[in-house]
Amino acid sequence: xxxILFEIKxxxxxxxxxxxxxFNAFNREMALQMQAYLDECATVPDIRCVxxxxxxxxxxxxxxxxxxxxxxxxxxxxxxxxxxxxxxxxIRNLPKxxxxxxxxxxxxxxxxxxxxxxxxxxxxxxxxxxxxxxxGLIPDSGGTFTLPRLIGWQKASALMMTGDKVTAxxxxxxxxxxxxxxxxxxxxxxxxxxxxxxxxxxxxxxxTKHALNMSFAASWEExxxxxxxxxxxxxxxxxxAEGINSFLEKRMPNFKGK
Numbered sequence: 001x002x003x004i005l006f007e008i009k010x011x012x013x014x015x016x017x018x019x020x021x022x023f024n025a026f027n028r029e030m031a032l033q034m035q036a037y038l039d040e041c042a043t044v045p046d047i048r049c050v051x052x053x054x055x056x057x058x059x060x061x062x063x064x065x066x067x068x069x070x071x072x073x074x075x076x077x078x079x080x081x082x083x084x085x086x087x088x089x090x091i092r093n094l095p096k097x098x099x100x101x102x103x104x105x106x107x108x109x110x111x112x113x114x115x116x117x118x119x120x121x122x123x124x125x126x127x128x129x130x131x132x133x134x135x136g137l138i139p140d141s142g143g144t145f146t147l148p149r150l151i152g153w154q155k156a157s158a159l160m161m162t163g164d165k166v167t168a169x170x171x172x173x174x175x176x177x178x179x180x181x182x183x184x185x186x187x188x189x190x191x192x193x194x195x196x197x198x199x200x201x202x203x204x205x206x207x208t209k210h211a212l213n214m215s216f217a218a219s220w221e222e223x224x225x226x227x228x229x230x231x232x233x234x235x236x237x238x239x240x241a242e243g244i245n246s247f248l249e250k251r252m253p254n255f256k257g258k
Contacts, residue, residue, distance in 0.1 A: 003030035006037050011048040011198040013041045020056025025064040026109060031083035038090040048257045049198035053101040062108025062131060084109050084141040088116045092213055095206035097197045101190035107131045112141035118209060119193060120177040122168040123186035130160045150176050201239030202257035
């Protein structure tokens with residue numbers, strides 16, 4: 001059985017982590033499959049939004065520990081260089097919105113992969129754990145970069161050092177994620193967000209994402225110049241013309257991501 005399920009429906013690519021018996025912990029096969037599907041999402045024009053979730057009770061428990069021990073163990077350096085860093089780079093560089101629907105516990109690398117997505121929602125029974133300190137490691141998969149920017153230095157530092165579990169409700173309150181949905185409404189509501197984004201002017205969304213990425217290292221003046229650059233690009237799209245025309249004609253826009 002494939003460790004990643006992949007489906008394209010209504011311009012949304014659905015990526016499901018599919019090792020439920022291992023709480024969707026990442027092994028090499030799953031990490032490489034994830035990268036391949038993200039590459040497909042980047043190049044297929046009909047895909048205008050990506051939706052990532054997990055099968056079973058967990059989103060992802062992070063690294064499959066069995067790959068860290070024994071005769072066939074994989075070095076941490078290789079895991080970061082070939083598994084997690086390529087995944088989070090692909091997510092951030094993907095010129096389309098990525099929705100992460102956290103359906104259960106997201107721990108370690110699983111949490112940080114989720115948090116690097118563009119829109120992160122969770123079911124009310126989900127939780128987030130920076131579990132690295134429990135085995136003497138540091139947060140990876142971009143966690144030391146992403147989490148302080150989401151919730152502030154002090155909370156990020158404490159959560160990384162203590163490894164405390166954060167409920168979905170608390171994650172929403174502290175700005176770690178966008179929204180929490182009741183368990184019985186989670187799938188419907190989270191997929192509704194992905195479908196909505198897929199029907200929006202996705203060229204403009206890609207420029208927004210690029211500008212946000214650049215803001216991590218840019219000064220105030222540099223960011224204003226970036227906004228000017230990307231705004232001009234957005235204003236040259238077919239979707240911008242459609243947005244203006246639909247407003248003037250008092251009708252619903254028909255955006256095509258062009």
